[in-house]
Amino acid sequence: MENRLRVLRAERSWSQQDLAERLEVSRQSVNAIETGRYDPSLPLAFRIAELFGLTIEDVFESPSRRSSKAI
């Protein structure tokens, strides 16, 4: 799933480790989510969005909206 995690993190000058500590997950989790290799659960997606003061839709791009855009 496409997301803006890298951009949001860069805006705050946070490393992946910084973000991982704030989310209480491992750095490899942050890396996997950021690169789209892993889609977080809904509770973790909420934690990520709330950490940045945004909604989930502001952080993660809906796959269905993405595919409808392609059409």
Next chain:
Amino acid sequence: MSGSMAWKRYNMRVIWLSLLYAIFLLGAIYAFKHQLLSGLVAYVAAILPALPIIGIFGAIGRYLVEEEDEYVRMLMVRQTLWASAIALSAATIWGFLQSFNLAGHIDAYYIAVVWFFGLGVGGCINKLTLGAPVGC
């Protein structure tokens, strides 16, 4: 797999269970070699080395319950699925080969050995497909 407390607890459990396995196995080998056991006690002694191995399966299950990092937990689940698929496939193939007298007899506990080998294979597959820093 990770430096979480759950992973550290898992490692400690596996170390203690491995130690227990070595003690039970060496004890059983010695006792049977010198014909010290008979009857029900012999059965108990023969089963004892299996218990720490079963304990390791339990430790993996416990780790999956205790690990709070969902991504890391998913990696271990994938590893165990690969291990199960490899071990069950190997056992099924060998079973048929044996039934048709095309392969010799192998002690059933080797399925567990293949399962742990499969756990390593699963770690490698995680590494190759997800780039996960998992032991392989």
